[in-house]
Amino acid sequence: MENKNTNNTNNKVNMPRFNLNWVYMVIALMLFGLWWSSDSRAPGVKSVSYSEFQEFVRKGYITQVSGNEDKSIEAQVKPSALGAVFGADSAKVGHNPIISSRGPSTDKLDEFLQAERAAGHFDGTTDYPPKSDFFPAIIINLLPIIVLVALWMFFMRRMSGAAGGGTGGVFSVGKSKAQLFEKGNGVKVTFKDVAGLAEAKQEVEEIVEFLKEPQKYTDLGGKIPKGALLVGPPGTGKTLLAKAVAGEANVPFFSLAGSDFVEMFVGVGASRVRDLFKQAKEKAPCIVFIDEIDAVGRARGKNPAMGGNDERENTLNQLLTEMDGFGSNSGVIILAATNRVDVLDKALLRAGRFDRQIHVDLPDLNERKEVFGVHLRPIKIDNTVDVDLLARQTPGFSGADIANVCNEAALIAARHGKKFVGKQDFLDAVDRIVGGLEKKTKITTEEERRSIALHEAGHATISWLLEYASPLIKVTIVPRGRALGAAWYLPEERQITTKEQMLDEMCATLGGRAAEDLFQHHISSGAMNDLERVTKQSYGMIAYLGMSEELPNLCYYNNEEYAFNKPYSEKTAELIDTEVQRMINEQYARAKQILTEHKEGHAELTQLLIDKEVIYAEDVERIFGKRPWASRSEEIMAAKEARREKDAHGQPASESNEQTTDESRGQTTDESDE
Numbered sequence: 001m002e003n004k005n006t007n008n009t010n011n012k013v014n015m016p017r018f019n020l021n022w023v024y025m026v027i028a029l030m031l032f033g034l035w036w037s038s039d040s041r042a043p044g045v046k047s048v049s050y051s052e053f054q055e056f057v058r059k060g061y062i063t064q065v066s067g068n069e070d071k072s073i074e075a076q077v078k079p080s081a082l083g084a085v086f087g088a089d090s091a092k093v094g095h096n097p098i099i100s101s102r103g104p105s106t107d108k109l110d111e112f113l114q115a116e117r118a119a120g121h122f123d124g125t126t127d128y129p130p131k132s133d134f135f136p137a138i139i140i141n142l143l144p145i146i147v148l149v150a151l152w153m154f155f156m157r158r159m160s161g162a163a164g165g166g167t168g169g170v171f172s173v174g175k176s177k178a179q180l181f182e183k184g185n186g187v188k189v190t191f192k193d194v195a196g197l198a199e200a201k202q203e204v205e206e207i208v209e210f211l212k213e214p215q216k217y218t219d220l221g222g223k224i225p226k227g228a229l230l231v232g233p234p235g236t237g238k239t240l241l242a243k244a245v246a247g248e249a250n251v252p253f254f255s256l257a258g259s260d261f262v263e264m265f266v267g268v269g270a271s272r273v274r275d276l277f278k279q280a281k282e283k284a285p286c287i288v289f290i291d292e293i294d295a296v297g298r299a300r301g302k303n304p305a306m307g308g309n310d311e312r313e314n315t316l317n318q319l320l321t322e323m324d325g326f327g328s329n330s331g332v333i334i335l336a337a338t339n340r341v342d343v344l345d346k347a348l349l350r351a352g353r354f355d356r357q358i359h360v361d362l363p364d365l366n367e368r369k370e371v372f373g374v375h376l377r378p379i380k381i382d383n384t385v386d387v388d389l390l391a392r393q394t395p396g397f398s399g400a401d402i403a404n405v406c407n408e409a410a411l412i413a414a415r416h417g418k419k420f421v422g423k424q425d426f427l428d429a430v431d432r433i434v435g436g437l438e439k440k441t442k443i444t445t446e447e448e449r450r451s452i453a454l455h456e457a458g459h460a461t462i463s464w465l466l467e468y469a470s471p472l473i474k475v476t477i478v479p480r481g482r483a484l485g486a487a488w489y490l491p492e493e494r495q496i497t498t499k500e501q502m503l504d505e506m507c508a509t510l511g512g513r514a515a516e517d518l519f520q521h522h523i524s525s526g527a528m529n530d531l532e533r534v535t536k537q538s539y540g541m542i543a544y545l546g547m548s549e550e551l552p553n554l555c556y557y558n559n560e561e562y563a564f565n566k567p568y569s570e571k572t573a574e575l576i577d578t579e580v581q582r583m584i585n586e587q588y589a590r591a592k593q594i595l596t597e598h599k600e601g602h603a604e605l606t607q608l609l610i611d612k613e614v615i616y617a618e619d620v621e622r623i624f625g626k627r628p629w630a631s632r633s634e635e636i637m638a639a640k641e642a643r644r645e646k647d648a649h650g651q652p653a654s655e656s657n658e659q660t661t662d663e664s665r666g667q668t669t670d671e672s673d674e
Contacts, residue, residue: 050104207245477613
């Protein structure tokens with residue numbers, strides 16, 4: 001006997017799908033039926049036959065008759081006849097007692113009423129209004145109900161759509177806000193649009209290769225990395241690299257910001273994380289990019305203003321679980337970007353979540369040339385533009401800064417009605433970005449102009465004569481932004497900085513105040529920016545770098561975000577203050593000594609500044625002669641070029657020391673108090 005399995009899943013009952021539209025339709029029909037069946041007439045209306053109506057007219061109970069073309073009749077009853085017409089209900093009819101009936105045509109009704117009027121039975125008024133359209137009456141009565149039902153259906157549809165994964169509605173607050181880019185649409189940026197960043201680009205290119213040809217790596221026993229963290233200063237191209245990955249990858253790419261997880265509602269952030277990874281698993285293999293991950297990935301337990309049930313911490317906990325928890329996320333690679341890696345939670349940075357940290361640093365000289373090449377493509381330039389010069393003029397500039405320079409140069413050229421963008425437009429753009437807008441109309445007295453010229457000439461003189469000071473490019477006494485004068489320098493791009501180099505830079509920075517004190521015998525507020533810089537630099541040298549004779553080889557740096565205590569005693573703090581004052585006083589005395597030995601050249605340079613307002617390195621070289629250390633800088637640059645060529649031909653390069661100092665942009669500005 002054949003055994004039939006009644007529980008077989010293939011034998012499904014063919015039931016109709018449940019649809020909320022049927023519920024809406026039933027509710028609408030019920031409301032319409034209630035309206036149709038209800039007695040819409042007023043309580044004082046009584047329906048009678050035509051013969052009864054005629055009898056009431058003959059007895060003189062009627063005061064007014066209204067006959068319609070649809071043969072309906074309405075008649076108003078005299079108050080004295082309420083008992084005879086309505087009987088026991090006469091007390092409920094109100095102030096307007098009416099009887100209704102259906103009779104013959106209006107002509108027959110009029111003949112009857114005229115005959116009764118002639119007989120003295122009817123002395124009231126008659127009215128025959130035109131025929132009313134029944135359909136508009138229904139619409140007018142049903143319109144409020146229709147509007148209410150339509151609004152209710154609209155909101156219910158939005159809510160049910162959001163609950164099913166749609167966008168919008170009150171139930172979508174816990175859904176992920178990630179933007180999905182798939183092959184053939186969306187981002188058009190490729191790796192060709194990313195200049196410089198050779199090492200970082202190689203890392204992310206390899207991630208794309210992992211997803212295209214995973215067997216190439218897994219055959220050797222390797223595992224595809226689960227995540228990569230892009231770390232670097234703002235504007236260096238972290239998000240651009242991620243866009244290039246989205247443009248190059250043949251897999252789905254989810255993009256969102258860390259702040260998209262943050263919400264005022266409790267549990268929403270964790271819900272969005274779960275929904276993001278749910279979508280990613282359905283699209284695997286894929287890439288998820290979280291920009292500015294520090295918005296949600298800050299170290300837990302470090303915020304004293306919040307309690308232990310912080311919503312951001314709950315979101316981070318869910319993110320940690322999804323990235324490398326008990327479940328599996330095979331085929332989902334996480335890319336993230338931040339410039340605050342020091343505040344991220346250690347659990348987020350461990351191997352297994354972010355297996356790689358890709359450092360995206362500020363571009364060096366050759367990388368700046370490549371970045372300029374990318375951003376100069378859409379700009380109409382003439383033959384005077386020298387990309388090498390522009391790269392040397394922009395030390396410490398990020399990729400975003402260089403893009404701003406190119407755009408600003410095009411705007412300056414267009415402002416002057418030029419057909420092409422020239423060299424001077426780019427130099428003016430660099431000056432505009434570094435120093436601010438030029439203010440030639442700012443009124444200064446002759447005494448102020450001489451004081452500013454003395455100050456800037458002091459900077460230029462000492463920086464030219466010291467070995468490790470940055471070479472001068474240009475000096476001006478034309479106000480820019482808040483600065484009354486400015487000097488542009490070309491700092492050497494060092495990997496490490498020695499104490500002697502820092503002291504020379506400090507001495508050159510104090511040259512402006514020393515020149516005022518030495519040649520004017522009084523000081524001004526124009527050196528505030530210089531004093532701020534040397535004070536911070538000296539504190540860093542003594543408290544962080546251990547470059548003090550009294551506190552050698554000690555570092556009191558504390559990178560904790562919420563550290564309210566100093567990592568040294570009050571006695572040590574006094575010693576640090578003493579050492580800072582001693583170091584600055586020594587360099588100030590050194591600056592005055594150098595200016596005293598070259599006071600004739602300084603005076604000539606000051607007068608040249610007063611006359612021309614802007615002087616260049618050629619003018620300073622004509623006064624003081626060629627810098628004796630220029631050949632050494634050229635040798636260093638030549639060595640760097642030779643090393644880069646060796647690396648390009650595949651020869652091994654020597655290891656470089658760890659970079660411990662940040663190179664700032666090549667300029668000095670002197671601001672006065674306002």
